[in-house]
Amino acid sequence: MKNNALDVINLRKSYGEDLVLQDISVTLAQHEVKVLVGASGSGKSTLLRAINLLEGIDDGQILLDGQDITAVGVDADKVRSQIGSVFQSFNLFPHLNVLQNITLAPRKVHGTSRSDAEANAIQLLERFGLADKAKQYPDLLSGGQQQRVAILRAVITKPKVLLLDEVTSALDPILIAEVLSLISELKSEGMTMMIATHEMGFAKRVADQVLFLHHGQILESGSPADILENPRSAELKGFLGALREAGRL
């Protein structure tokens, strides 16, 4: 049997007195897409940052493709090179153009030759309608274009898992649409993803399963329809009610 892409087992993390992840367990099968929803501070970002080892954990285990990446002596750089991460604030490198941004990791981390890396990058940019931006610097791109470049930068090395942390939160609705369609495309290609988002409509479209986080715990999980239409806990009902009031649902 094939390993799960990701197993998070009893993950616990606190900042001082503040328990931000309370014994969280999640699995991500190959090609599965799970969406994390929950209010700010519910632990979504911390969970994603713990998975790519940008955040130390207190207890529990994380397995990537069956390998324990939280074991003592694991090469964190090697683990991160197999996980794609995209952040709310794009974080493209401003001194590098689009092509250089995308080819940095393949060339320096994966040892791909410059010409191969650039050929791959151009192919990817062409597929997603960004080929004409290859030589431009990030500050001349729209937010939506920047975020799409950031996503391509994360997927060009064919990561085992792609982590998306509120990738549309800094964008306006039109730009959100172009980023989301790129993510849908990645899903149809079989990319394994864990996505933290406030976009409920999008969660409905791409999620195999939706997890509701509240104060560092998974309070409910289920199909998008289940979570959105039949909330059981008072907390989820409150969360959905607040979104509806804000016109986000």
Add this chain to the structure above:
Amino acid sequence: MSYQPSALRLQREEARRRASRRSTLIAVISTVVIGTILTVVVTGAPGFKAVKQSFFNWHYAVTSFPHVLSGLWLNLRVLVIAGIFVLIFGLLIALARTSHSPVLYPVRLLATIYTDIFRGLPLLLVLLLVGFGLPGLGISWIPNSAVVLGTTSLILTYSAYVGEVIRAGIEAVNPAQRMASRALGLTQTQTQRYVVLPQALRKVTPALLNDLISLQKDSGLISVLGAIDAIRSAQIDTAMSFNFTPYLVAGALFVSLTIPLTRFTDWLTKRQDRARVQQGQW
């Protein structure tokens, strides 16, 4: 239909033209007045004739010019050599001071002590200590040349400054950049090399050029060790003629060297500011 400017617009433009004419007129008048006052005060000073004789003597300016110019050639070579070493050492000091590796703790400590000492010591004191103290140790491989020892002193002092400038640049790079780089799998060293340093150096280029201008001037201080640079050449001529004009010649040559560099720095700073405005990062 073609655009006809409204009466309102014409009126506004006329007012703007009037205001601008007025500003120009005021600037001209104020320049003339202040210039006249300065001229009267200076030329009217009781010692003006004597000062003019001993500082602005065309004959001595012409005869000392070739000596001072050949001295300046030494300043230029010192500047280039010192500049290169200062950049290298400054970079190493900045990297040491911003590293978090436990292995490098002693290096970090040393770099901090070094910076504290050499930023505090007056350059003249460093010159005297290195220039007269080091050869006094009698170690055979330490050269006795005033130029080498003087350049060494400049490097010692300026590396401390430049190290701090580069460190500030490194710390000014958004931590999210480092995080994004590590998330791609780049190591600490690769992140520093490909992501942090290029951005840091770009941020501090105007400040570094400023230090270079300052180094250019201070290269004249090696004359206290007896190196025959522009200032020393002027001093020799002065001693022979009892006329101070050669100092002014040296001064004019130094200024003519710094002005292009200063303008270039201004231009670069302005360009960076403009780029930042476009990005809306204020």
